Amino acid sequence: MTGAASVAAITWVTRLVGLLAVISVVVPAGRRARGHVAGWLGLPQDATTAAATVVLVVGVLLIMLATGLRRRKRRAWQLAMAASVVLALSHLGLQQHVVGPGLVSIGLAVTLVLNRRYFVALPDPVTGKWRWARVFLQLLVAGLVINLAMLSFAPRSVLEPSSFQDRLAESALALLGVSGPVVFNVGWLEDLTTSVGLLFGLGAVLIAAYFLLRSAEPAPHLSEDDKSKLRELLAQHGARDSLGYFALRDDKFVVFSKTGKAAVTYRVIAGAAVASADPLGDSEAWPGAIEEFLEVCRVHGWVPAAMGCSELGATVWSRFHLDVLEIGDEAVVNAETFTLEGRVMRGVRQAVSRTKRAGYEVRVRRTEDLQERELAELEALAANWRGSDTERGFSMALGRMGDAGSVLVTA
Template sequence: MSGRVPAKPTSARRVPRGPRPESVPLLVGRACALVGLLDIAAGVFPRFRHSRMHALAEVLPGAFGPFAAALSLSAGVLLLLLAHGLKRHKRRAWRAAVALLPLGAVAQFTYRHSLLGVLISLALLAPLLRHREQFAALPDPRSRWRALANFVLMGAGSLALGLLVVSAHPHRMVGDPSVADRLTHVLYGLFGVEGPVDYRGNTSWTVAFSLGALGLLTAITTIYLAFRPEHPAARLTEDDEARLRTLLARHGGRDSLGHFALRRDKAVVFSPSGKAAVTYRVVSGVMLASGDPIGDVEAWPGAIERFMDEARAHSWTPAVMGCSETGGEVWTRETGLDALELGDEAVVDVADFSLAGRAMRNVRQMVKRIERAGYETRVRRVADLGDAELHRVRRAADDWRGTDTERGFSMALGRIGDPTDGDCLIATAHKQDGEYGRPGEYGDLKAILHFVPWGTDGVSLDLMRRDRSADPGMNELLIVAALQAAPKLGIARVSLNFAMFRAALARGEKIGAGPVLRAWRGLLVFLSRWFQIESLYKFNAKFRPRWEPRFVVYRASADLPRIGFAALQAEGFLTLTPPLPRFLRRRTPARRPCAHGVTEHEARTA
């Protein structure tokens, strides 16, 4: 049988394709950053400006007669500022680039007859126009502090670049001016005034134009940021808070962090049915949610979808801090995000708690010693406190705070004694007898613990504050008092602090732990000098709790450093911008509709 030899399949010709549309903003942003650096180098170093590489640096307005260095320098700075917005898909950055690139191409062809510069401009302009739908991100929340930050950073950058410009012409300087004279010349030049440094030939004009352009650029960008229309960070409105409280009344017992969603510096998105919600805050471009979604588990996917829509609309990095295992499963299933165990939450079951036994010996002895020193405790609902005592508690909590800023985001309510929080729990310690029992500024009040509701039969620890002059052990005393008073108040479970990386700390100190685990534990112990990592774990472990794992949900591993940085800012460990003075604060405006186009009224009636 003669068989026919099958013909070899002809390989189809591969048609060259451009980059994926979703990667265009990143590529264009990097290209603009590169060209910006080249423009800056061309404006600072005269030899580089006349080299062949400067053809690449002339994408935006370049060298026009005597203003070559000044325009090249200012264009480079603007390109660097523009590149970040292009990477983040920002619509305004796209508009600026589309307007500037043709202008640069025309200028190159008209004044320099540089065909290469025109081609490079059009090469960058083409993907911007072709993939314009990729640049649809809305503006970020911003405040007037951006103008001050821009003035400081741009001023410092202009001073550094100006010093390079002044020092880039050593062979044309008259004499050998000192560093102080050069700095003085830069400062004068930024304001358009001639300084003490002199040059031969036309170099004085080049340096003067460059310094004047840097000063003008700093002034213009600062004025723009100060007077541009404000897009303030969204806040929880009264209607949003009322809807969240309704959801918590029905489903609040599922997550111990649920009540912290009522922080009023958070925004919220609701599911189309209104039966679930996700609260968040935007920090440094990260859309940071905390805990599980609020409401019916079956409605979580709708709220999560709205959350992701909002993140895409603004080109924010989505992240969730401290969600439960169930919450992590839903987030990863619905969004394709990844989850990483962040630590454990300490939960004490009231029925199982007792001071008896060898394991509780240290806590038992500490409590007895403090009680013998003349301290007594009171555990009450906030609604049971009188106005005068509540005012004293609030003042003491503010004054005893160890930092200038209020810390906490995922496990902090951010307020005490609000009329709407009457079901919160307050445990207070008082010094009653002895020489040191005389009333002080806050009477005999020495320590405060504040708990928020966790459903109908639980509470979650919100804050711990104590007078620094009080005896050590106040927190242990008040936690024990709260646990012992819990049955009378109908409380069956108490959530204590969150212990980051608890599993690593616990396993790393056991016999047989490997070198990697021991090294990881050593790093955590080292970081505990600045962050309460090991100390919180050991403090929680005193009360023999059960540990509930908590997770961070993220999009990509490369986002984790950024998410960690944003979380430290949200928790109050890093403060990049101080709070506005009281007389400069504005009234919080009504929250604008979400970017997906559904108004709050439509969501309520859906």
């Protein structure tokens, strides 16, 4: 079996094991379906609340981890290994004198070990990488404090007198759905305490797992050295590509060919590395830059893509097994031969005439010809018109104005 086939098979097996684990806990015990599933997974029908909680959380985690496994993430492989071992141990601990409990989970763990060489993708470089831990602790502390407050202020008619240590232990165990040392006189308060604790406990694990495993969008950055190299490539080879200058957007990464004669700028969105337009530089060196870009994608487990390419660019990208989809064409107006004469331009002539009568004047100037005050005013007007900090567009927008040498058209 090839590496791609092995990864795909492991991904679906992981989803299946996680789904069956969840079903075995969620479906009522009296149903025949649960009996079959529980028997196949080695889950006892009389599982304790704590064990059911563990199985439920691990099952959901396996389903979430499948996406990371599909992208060959090393971290996802490590967590899937730990989850399958925990699931297997929970089976072994809950059933005695049974030879085969947890065989499915053990089989998944063995399969992961045998195919570990395929899961080498690095974690996505993101800011705030400990956010998952902060969320996990915040939810656990919140659940603990809420339960502790309810137990501390509950009247004696519903709760036997207990020490602070007992109430703290009860609140902590409730996060696992387990009863503690506190003695309740009414069932509803015990159920409420367990429900609140279990809700925050499950929420802490699942929400933290979401932040840990989500397809991140690394914070892009172009250094001044990168911008300088890109400007050199644009000065030498930028005339053929009207979209080349937009490679200097601040929200992109860049990777250069080994010769430095070509570069690919890109941004990571939801696990896909999207390159903008054609590579920059000498077209003969494009394959080298694309190879470096694809290597970065392989190392991080990103899906490579490119948008806004020319016909030549699409041809080169297709040599690296990317599918090509034609979604539009670039409209180019030749200013030297453009004219308003003729019947087909009648509507345009009328619009121009109305604009002139309204007193509008069009001025085309370079940034260097504007005073700082006027440039600041134009930037404020542009920001107000956009209505947000981010200018819409990726390969055909710059996200800023006022670059040296740029042309501004005002009316």
